[in-house]
Amino acid sequence: GSDIEPQPHFEARFGMGSFRMVDAAKRSDFLAEKQRVKPVVTLASPPCKKFSTVDLKKRSTAEDMIALTRDTCEGSGGLYAIENVKGAAKELKDHAVLLYGSYFGLHVDR
Numbered sequence: 881g882s883d884i885e886p887q888p889h890f891e892a893r894f895g896m897g898s899f900r901m902v903d904a905a906k907r908s909d910f911l912a913e914k915q916r917v918k919p920v921v922t923l924a925s926p927p928c929k930k931f932s933t934v935d936l937k938k939r940s941t942a943e944d945m946i947a948l949t950r951d952t953c954e955g956s957g958g959l960y961a962i963e964n965v966k967g968a969a970k971e972l973k974d975h976a977v978l979l980y981g982s983y984f985g986l987h988v989d990r
Contacts, residue, residue: 882913905945910952922960924949931967946971 881890882902890899904910904924914922926949929942946968953960961979962972969978981988 904952905948907952907955911956914956920959922953922956922958923963924953924960925963928965928968931971932965933967944971 881887881894881899882904883890883899884901884903884905886901887899891897900913902909902913904913926945927942930944946962946964949962950973953962964971966978969976972978
């Protein structure tokens, strides 16, 4: 796994060395990490604050990184999935498939 922030719970669950800090917004860093781990599927989760219903007054200054994330995943080849909140659906391409947490036994709807 990788993220721009430390994720100690990830390593606790999957073992030491299973997590690295990577800025996936930097295409070269993303591609280097993908080459290192050779994933079968890339799972990406760009920030959701801009599209969250929690921010009803739309005060979030969070950057919209969905297009960047999608373009980077598509450009790197292979399968990918982007996780985000329902409010981000309009940012997806026409061929995107929406999946909900309840499909997988989760008690979340995003």
